[in-house]
Amino acid sequence: MTTPFILVSDCDLPGTVIEDTLRSAGLHAERAASPASDDLATLGADATGLVVQWAPITAEVLDRMPNLRIISRVGIGYDMIDVEAATARGIAVANTPSYCIEEVAAHTIAMIMTQARGLPAYDRAVRAGTWKAVDARPLAVRPSTTTVSVLGFGRIGSIVARGCRALGFRVLVADPYAPADGIRSAGCEPVEIPDAVAQADILTLHVPLTEATRHLIDAESIATMKPGAVVVNTCRGPLVDERALADALRSGHLGAAALDVFDGEPLADGSPLRDLDQVLLSPHAAWFSPEALADLPVHAAENVIRFLAGESVPIVNPAYAG
Structure with missing residues (x-):
């Protein structure tokens, strides 16, 4: 059985908590060299999951990731993701609404x-x-x-x-x-x-x-x-x-x-x-506390882990499966 590959498009939080959490669950995880669409599409051609913070995830990027099933946003808002395009392609989009x-x-x-x-x-x-x-x-x-x-x-x-x-x-x-x-x-x-x-x-x-x-x-x-x-x-x-x-x-x-x-x-x-x-x-700092900083990358990674295990996650486009 092939191990699912999870691509991390970008993350400006310190460390490699997202990748470490995914790998500890038995998934293959890599971070893209840059959030440029070509880099994401090339590395993510076989990706089952995508974890994104700020990279624009457009319809064109999604068309080049034919195996994608889940996108998890590192944060609450998800306006950098074309949710309508993801829904049309049967891709779930989740966010992390409770960390801060x-x-x-x-x-x-x-x-x-x-x-x-x-x-x-x-x-x-x-x-x-x-x-x-x-x-x-x-x-x-x-x-x-x-x-x-x-x-x-x-x-x-x-x-x-x-x-x-x-x-x-x-x-x-x-x-x-x-x-x-x-x-x-x-x-x-x-x-x-x-x-x-x-x-x-x-x-x-x-x-x-x-x-x-x-x-x-x-x-x-x-x-x-x-x-x-x-x-x-x-x-x-x-x-x-x-x-x-x-x-x-x-x-x-x-x-x-x-x-x-x-x-x-x-x-x-x-x-x-x-x-x-x-x-x-203030510098987009309302979310910050040491506890929130620790929770955010873990929550984003766990969305992917739970989704692939068939468990409930905070999906923002429930019509993706329709």
């Missing part, structure tokens, strides 16, 4: 509270010799009089919503796939996306990146937001039109933003977001 739920939710709430209490501005002022409590910028809110709108009520969004509610915020939730009763049971109010955006003092994003959600927050939607509102994004950079966001911050229509993810990463040196004091930036 606590971390991203905590990072999001930290960003919300940092901006809600004007901490960066206070810090700069104290360091500059100014001692003035009533000069908070952009905000110094009372939670009970402040509305947090959460777009997406999945694993992370639901924790953020409950956490904000526990702190006393009024919380609106917009998620067409979440039962309204479940949102209400968390002490939150179910609304449609335009209402959530328009009523938000603080808007936080927790939706998958699709063609429908790309630039969900654009100039048109920002124009409906309250003057001084704050945008928080720890999900996917392209959910926000960064140029429109920067324009709204410069004009003063929006009060602040807190961003962990960007349309292009690393954030470009020339990005206007770098020069705006009211923007809090």
Whole structure:
């Protein structure tokens, strides 16, 4: 019996945990020399499984991997994979949705509270010799009089919503796939996306990146937001039109933003977001803790192992077998 071959397209995490985990399960595993499509297609011509972090997995790449049965994403999002093409070719696509739920939710709430209490501005002022409590910028809110709108009520969004509610915020939730009763049971109010955006003092994003959600927050939607509102994004950079966001911050229509993810990463040196004091930036780090770092590559490899053993894995395209 031929040992299944698993190709690792790319991974910027330290070590060889993915390959080691696959090999310990009796699979043959190799990492590609580069994530270039030709390298992947050449080495992966006989691959049964593919583990991918950032490499674009297009229909053309899939056509050159005729034996492929499973793609496992090293991470939660999977917008670098042409899922429709994989489904059409009978290839399952799995992600790793549980490795950093606590971390991203905590990072999001930290960003919300940092901006809600004007901490960066206070810090700069104290360091500059100014001692003035009533000069908070952009905000110094009372939670009970402040509305947090959460777009997406999945694993992370639901924790953020409950956490904000526990702190006393009024919380609106917009998620067409979440039962309204479940949102209400968390002490939150179910609304449609335009209402959530328009009523938000603080808007936080927790939706998958699709063609429908790309630039969900654009100039048109920002124009409906309250003057001084704050945008928080720890999900996917392209959910926000960064140029429109920067324009709204410069004009003063929006009060602040807190961003962990960007349309292009690393954030470009020339990005206007770098020069705006009211923007809090982190380097796509919301996922990180030592525990999450250890879990992520193992989870990605175990998806392949369990799938080939006929066990349940977090498949994002259940129609692949249809």
